[in-house]
Amino acid sequence: MSQPISVIILGATGSVGRTAADVLSELGPDKARVDGLVAHRQVDALWALGRKLGARWVGVTDPEAGRRLFDREGGGRPAVLVGWEAIVAQGIGEAPPGTKVVGAITGFAGLWPTLRALERGLDVLLANKETLVAAGELVTATARRSGSRLVPVDSEHSALLQCLGLAQPFRRLILTCSGGPFRGWSRKALERVTPAMALAHPNWRMGPKITVDSATLMNKGLEVIEAHWLFGVPYDQIAVVIHPQSIVHSMVEFVDGAVMAQLGWPDMRLPVQVALSWPERWPLEGPSLDLVGRQLTFEAVDEGTFPALSLARQAGEAGGLYPAALNAANEEAVAAFLDGRLGFLAMEGVVRAVLDRPWPTGPVETLEQVVAVDAEARAVARAAMARWEAGTPPVG
Ligand code: MG
Numbered sequence: 001m002s003q004p005i006s007v008i009i010l011g012a013t014g015s016v017g018r019t020a021a022d023v024l025s026e027l028g029p030d031k032a033r034v035d036g037l038v039a040h041r042q043v044d045a046l047w048a049l050g051r052k053l054g055a056r057w058v059g060v061t062d063p064e065a066g067r068r069l070f071d072r073e074g075g076g077r078p079a080v081l082v083g084w085e086a087i088v089a090q091g092i093g094e095a096p097p098g099t100k101v102v103g104a105i106t107g108f109a110g111l112w113p114t115l116r117a118l119e120r121g122l123d124v125l126l127a128n129k130e131t132l133v134a135a136g137e138l139v140t141a142t143a144r145r146s147g148s149r150l151v152p153v154d155s156e157h158s159a160l161l162q163c164l165g166l167a168q169p170f171r172r173l174i175l176t177c178s179g180g181p182f183r184g185w186s187r188k189a190l191e192r193v194t195p196a197m198a199l200a201h202p203n204w205r206m207g208p209k210i211t212v213d214s215a216t217l218m219n220k221g222l223e224v225i226e227a228h229w230l231f232g233v234p235y236d237q238i239a240v241v242i243h244p245q246s247i248v249h250s251m252v253e254f255v256d257g258a259v260m261a262q263l264g265w266p267d268m269r270l271p272v273q274v275a276l277s278w279p280e281r282w283p284l285e286g287p288s289l290d291l292v293g294r295q296l297t298f299e300a301v302d303e304g305t306f307p308a309l310s311l312a313r314q315a316g317e318a319g320g321l322y323p324a325a326l327n328a329a330n331e332e333a334v335a336a337f338l339d340g341r342l343g344f345l346a347m348e349g350v351v352r353a354v355l356d357r358p359w360p361t362g363p364v365e366t367l368e369q370v371v372a373v374d375a376e377a378r379a380v381a382r383a384a385m386a387r388w389e390a391g392t393p394p395v396g
Contacts, residue, residue: 004029004030004031004032004033005031005032005033005098005099005100005276006032006033006034006035006095006096006098006099006100007020007024007032007033007034007035007099007100007101007102007276008034008035008036008037008038008091008092008095008099008100008101008102008117008122009021009024009034009036009037009038009101009102009104010038010101010102010103010104010105010110010113010114010128011038011039011040011102011103011104011105011106011110011127011128012037012038012039012046012049012058012104013039013040013042013045013046013049014039014104014105014106014207015104015205015206015207015210015268016102016104016127016153016207016268016272017037017039017102017104019268019269019272020102020104020272020276021034021037021049021053022269023269023272023273023276023284024053024276025052025053026284026285027273027276027282029054031282032276033054034050034053034054034055034056035055035056035057035091035095035096035099036055036056036057036058036059036078036081036087036091036092036095037049037050037053037055037057037058037059037078038058038059038060038061038087038091038105038113039058039059039060039061040060040061040062040065040105041060041061041062041065043060043065043066043068043069046058046060046069047069047073047078050078051078055078056077056078056079057078057079057080057081057090057091058078058079058080058081059080059081059082059086059087059091060080060081060082060083061083061084061087061109063082063083066080066081066082066083067082069082070082084112084113087113088112088113088116092113092116092117092120092122093120095120095122097121098122098123099122100122100123100124100125100276101113101114101117101122101123101124101125102124102125102127102153102272102275102276103117103124103125103126103127103128103131103153104127104128104153105128106128106130106207106209106210107128107130107209107331108130108131108134108327108328108331108374110128110130110131111130111131111134111135111139111367111370112367114126114128114131114139115135115138115139115142115367117148118139118142118143118146118148118150119142119146120146120148121146121147121148122148123148123149123150123151124143124148124149124150124151125151125152125153125272125275125276126150126151126152126153126154127153127154127272129154129222129223129225129226130222130327130331132150132225132226132229132230133222133225133226133312133323133324133326133327134323134324134327134328134370134374135324135364135367135370136225136226136228136229136323137229137363137364137365138364138365138366138367138370139229140229140232141365150230151275151278152226152230152271152275153268153271153272153275154223154226154271155249155250155266155268155270155271156175156176156223156227156249156250157223157226157227157230157231157250158249158262158270158271158274158275159176159248159249159250159251159261159262159271160173160175160227160230160231160250160252160262161230161274161278162262162274163250163251163252163260163261163262164231164252168254168255169254169255170252170253170254170255171237171253171254171255171257172237172238172239172252172253173227173231173233173237173238173239173250173251173252173253174239174240174241174250174251174252174253174259175220175223175224175227175238175239175240175241175250176240176241176242176243176246176248176249176250176251176298177217177220177240177241177242177243177301178201178202178203178204178214178242178243178244178245178246179217179242179244179299179301180201180202180214180215180216180217181197181198181200181201181202181214181215182198182215183242183244183302185305186305187305187345190305190344190345191343191344191345192344193215193343193344194344195212195337195338195340198211198212198215198337198344199211199212201214201215202244203245203246203266204246204266204268208338209331209334209335209338212334212337212338212347213330213334215344216306216308216344216347216348217301217306217308217309218308218309218311218312218330218347218351220240220301220308220309220312221308221309221310221311221312221313221326222312222327222330224238224240224309224312224313224316225312225315225316225323228316235313235316235317240301240309241298241299241300241301242298242299242300242301243296243297243298244297245294245295245296245297246266247263247264247265247266247289247291247294247296248261248262248263248296249261249262249263249264249271250262263289263291264289265286265287265289267286269284269286270284270286307348308330308347308348308351311326311348311351311352311355312326314355315355318359318361319361320359320360320361320362320363320364321359321360321361321364321369321370321373322355322359322361324359324364324370324373324374324377325354325355325357325359325373325374325376325377326351326354326355326377327374328354328373328374328375328377328378328381329350329351329353329354329355329377329378329380329381330347330350330351331378332350332378332381332382332385333346333347333348333350333351333381333385334347336350336385341385341389342385342388346385346388349384349388350381350384350385353380353381353384354377354380354381354384357377357380359373359377360373
């Protein structure tokens with residue numbers, strides 16, 4: 001029997017983080033040991049999980065919440081680390097060599113710790129697609145320099161990884177997309193979408209940000225950029241097809257025209273475990289996929305009704321810091337929508353307003369470049385939203 005793997009989960013109390021914790025607890029300590037768990041503010045859930053999984057440390061990124069937990073439980077085991085600096089220095093920095101870091105934080109906040117883990121030479125199992133959208137060039141270059149691997153956890157990219165297997169020459173990657181809760185809706189009907197409606201995804205249970213992204217199809221746009229960086233593929237070789245049943249998780253068309261797909265129930269436990277075990281496969285309990293009597297359908301994306309996908313493609317093709325600006329604009333827009341401050345269709349208006357600005361298209365070599373554009377794009381997005389609140393209509 002091989003040595004157990006050591007694992008850190010960033011974003012342990014979120015949707016993917018909890019799934020990863022379940023998978024690790026199912027695998028047991030002979031197969032996987034939890035070194036550390038990181039959460040933003042949910043300290044009670046974090047502490048319970050840390051105790052249950054026998055973690056060496058738990059880290060809280062919000063200083064106030066972290067101090068509360070430290071006052072209550074500090075000095076015991078798991079050790080309590082407060083704030084990113086301590087988490088990176090004593091958590092990620094002192095993890096056993098070969099530790100795998102599950103990046104399950106949502107949004108731009110995941111970028112810095114992902115870079116630090118890669119710099120230390122640790123493999124990152126990445127569910128945090130915003131990190132690759134905002135800084136794909138920097139993140140992949142950092143991994144190459146230290147020899148660490150970036151392994152996808154996103155279900156589509158996990159499917160692509162599984163189909164590609166022994167790196168075979170391919171023609172196209174075909175990402176599947178459920179179409180979200182509003183597939184087939186008109187623009188007129190979309191005007192009245194509320195946060196509660198957008199948060200009811202037909203196939204997947206996920207956190208609020210990605211669920212809203214799935215409803216606008218921005219999620220698929222972010223995933224196209226993610227695939228570009230993970231697999232080093234030009235944008236014109238990444239296709240998207242609507243597949244409402246979410247059974248085919250993505251496909252690869254090889255140079256001889258053969259197409260391989262990965263199928264399964266929509267359940268994040270599989271992509272999480274594949275990322276942990278890759279290139280091996282480990283047993284995972286669950287119902288077998290029964291295709292008898294089941295219809296699997298495919299249709300084109302309605303890009304006129306859901307322009308977010310093409311906005312993301314445009315940003316990706318423009319390159320440089322355009323994807324970072326796109327990501328920042330989208331994060332601001334989604335937060336405002338969830339807050340009830342912005343309409344559903346106005347989210348794409350925010351992204352357009354930001355992409356209308358010129359952004360640098362040269363090489364992206366430092367975190368500072370990305371952070372500066374992220375901040376500037378958020379300011380442009382907020383200014384646009386403030387103007388609309390003052391009466392300028394957000395969508396034409
Ligand atoms: Mg996905």
